[in-house]
Amino acid sequence: HSALTQPASVSGSPGQSITISCTGTSSYVGGYNYVSWYQQHPGKAPKLMIYDVSNRPSGVSNRFSGSKSGNTASLTISGLQAEDEADYYCSSYTSSSTWVFGGGTKLTVL
Amino acid sequence: QVQLVESGGGVVQPGRSLRLSCAASGFTFSSSGMHWVRQAPGKGLEWVAVISYDENIKSYADSGKGRFTISRDNSKNTLYLQMNSLRAEDTAVYYCAKDAGWLRLGDYFDYWGQGTLVTVSS
Numbered sequence A: 001h002s003a004l005t006q007p008a009s010v011s012g013s014p015g016q017s018i019t020i021s022c023t024g025t026s027s028y029v030g031g032y033n034y035v036s037w038y039q040q041h042p043g044k045a046p047k048l049m050i051y052d053v054s055n056r057p058s059g060v061s062n063r064f065s066g067s068k069s070g071n072t073a074s075l076t077i078s079g080l081q082a083e084d085e086a087d088y089y090c091s092s093y094t095s096s097s098t099w100v101f102g103g104g105t106k107l108t109v110l
Numbered sequence B: 001q002v003q004l005v006e007s008g009g010g011v012v013q014p015g016r017s018l019r020l021s022c023a024a025s026g027f028t029f030s031s032s033g034m035h036w037v038r039q040a041p042g043k044g045l046e047w048v049a050v051i052s053y054d055e056n057i058k059s060y061a062d063s064g065k066g067r068f069t070i071s072r073d074n075s076k077n078t079l080y081l082q083m084n085s086l087r088a089e090d091t092a093v094y095y096c097a098k099d100a101g102w103l104r105l106g107d108y109f110d111y112w113g114q115g116t117l118v119t120v121s122s
Helices: none
Strands: A009-012 A018-023 A035-040 A047-050 A064-069 A072-077 A086-093 A099-101 A105-109 B003-007 B010-012 B018-025 B034-039 B045-051 B058-060 B068-073 B078-083 B092-099 B109-112 B116-120
Touching: A009 A018, A018 A086, A018 A105, A035 A064, A047 A064, A047 B109, A072 A086, A086 B045, A099 B045, B003 B092, B018 B034, B018 B092, B018 B116, B034 B068, B034 B078, B034 B109, B045 B068, B045 B078, B045 B092, B058 B068
Parallel strands: A009 A105, B010 B116
Antiparallel strands: A018 A072, A035 A047, A035 A086, A064 A072, A086 A099, A086 A105, B003 B018, B018 B078, B034 B045, B034 B092, B045 B058, B068 B078, B092 B109, B092 B116
C-alpha cells in the first residue's frame, strides 16, 4: 500500500497523449508543490522527468508536462513514442524530511 | 557529469548486517543532501533515508528506523547505509540519489546511481 495512488497501467498508440494520475492527501500533494515524476526503464535507474509539479529539467523533452489539481497530480506525455514505454513513479516530499512514492504506472506504447 | 556508484550489496543471512557505499563525483558532494531509495524485485520505489549535507538532518522511513543508519564522509565523497538486523523483506536494489537542494534539503532527487542488489536469505 503506497502513500500515493497511481493506476497500475496505462497505454496509448504512437502519437497519442496519455495522462498518469497520482493521488495523495492534503498533507502531501495537495498542501505543497513538491511533486516529482521519475521514468524507469527495465533494469535501469530512475530518471527525473518533472519536479515541483510542473517543471522540466534540462534535457527532458517538452512532450512531458506536469500539473496538479487538489490532491491529485498528473503527468501528461504527448506525441507518444516507443521509447516512452517505461514505468513512471510520482513522489512527494511530505514533512519532517520524509518522502513517499506512488506504486508506479506501467506505460505501454501499443 | 554527476556519477553515483553504489557498492556493498550481496547475499546476507537474516539477522546479519551489511554496509552499502555510494561513491559520488561530478558535483560538490559536501554541499548536497543524499538519499537512499530501494526497490524490491518486481515492486515499486520506496524511500529509505536522507542525510543533509552537514549531517545535521537524518531521517528514515518507518521500515528502517532503529535498524538502518545513514552517514557520509565528505572528505571521501562517499555516502553510506549501515543495515542491521536484516530481514527477508529488505531484499531489494538499493539506489543512492542526490538531493536537488544546495546547502539545504530540496524536495526531489535529481540524479540516481545504478543501484546495488541486497538479498537477505538463509
